[in-house]
Amino acid sequence: xxxxxxxxxxxxxxxxxxxxxxxxxxxxxxxxxxxxxxxxxxxxxxxxxxxxxxxxxxxxxxxxxxxxxxxxxxxxxxxxxxxxxxxxxxxxxxxxxxxxxxxxxxxxxxxxxxxxxxxxxxxxxxxxxxxxxxxxxxxxxxxxxxxxxxxxxxxxxxxxxxxxxxxxxxxxxxxxxxxxxxxx
Numbered sequence: 001x002x003x004x005x006x007x008x009x010x011x012x013x014x015x016x017x018x019x020x021x022x023x024x025x026x027x028x029x030x031x032x033x034x035x036x037x038x039x040x041x042x043x044x045x046x047x048x049x050x051x052x053x054x055x056x057x058x059x060x061x062x063x064x065x066x067x068x069x070x071x072x073x074x075x076x077x078x079x080x081x082x083x084x085x086x087x088x089x090x091x092x093x094x095x096x097x098x099x100x101x102x103x104x105x106x107x108x109x110x111x112x113x114x115x116x117x118x119x120x121x122x123x124x125x126x127x128x129x130x131x132x133x134x135x136x137x138x139x140x141x142x143x144x145x146x147x148x149x150x151x152x153x154x155x156x157x158x159x160x161x162x163x164x165x166x167x168x169x170x171x172x173x174x175x176x177x178x179x180x181x182x183x184x
Contacts, residue, residue, distance in 0.1 A: 049126035052146060053153045056129060059145040062152075069141050069148070074099040076144045077112055079158040083151055084119045109136040112144065119147060123154065 059066045069076040078095025085094070102108035113136035120127060129135070135143045151158060 047124045049120075049124055051126055052128065052150060054146060054149045056135065056139060056142050056146050058149070059142055062145065062149055065148050066145055069144050073108075073141060073144055074102070076148055077115070080119070080144065080147050080151065081115050083156050083158060084115050084122065109140045112136050112140065116143060116147060119150075123150070125150070
């Protein structure tokens with residue numbers, strides 16, 4: 001075997017760049033050009049569920065809400081549902097549906113437990129002390145009070161509703177708009 005001549009050797013040659021269509025073709029082999037990131041390294045772990053800020057039986061921490069929830073749970077439920085739904089359904093509509101279900105079936109807790117599950121998913125809360133439906137079926141008023149307190153602790157003002165209070169808090173960082181354009 002002959003040694004290569006000095007003029008013929010130009011050092012190691014870089015691999016030609018792989019075009020997008022070459023990568024998509026069947027001739028592209030992963031063992032020759034392995035991907036920089038494999039799909040297994042890109043998986044994001046969901047945050048671990050956090051405990052509730054207050055206990056299920058800490059209803060008397062907010063006495064006014066406790067009284068409203070005890071005598072008219074549809075009001076508290078409507079306020080919670082409006083925030084959890086992001087304002088897509090009004091407080092009045094959710095509260096009225098809750099009251100209708102309570103009057104017709106007596107089991108409005110089956111409706112409200114779905115909102116507890118939805119809220120837990122949005123706020124990454126743990127399912128405690130037991131399953132959401134069991135909490136609402138056994139302690140409906142306590143569950144609604146706990147959900148109300150949790151939303152208040154997280155900065156939501158349930159008295160004003162989504163459009164009149166909580167949405168405005170999110171837009172507070174925007175610069176003020178000038179109405180009527182520029183005038184001299």
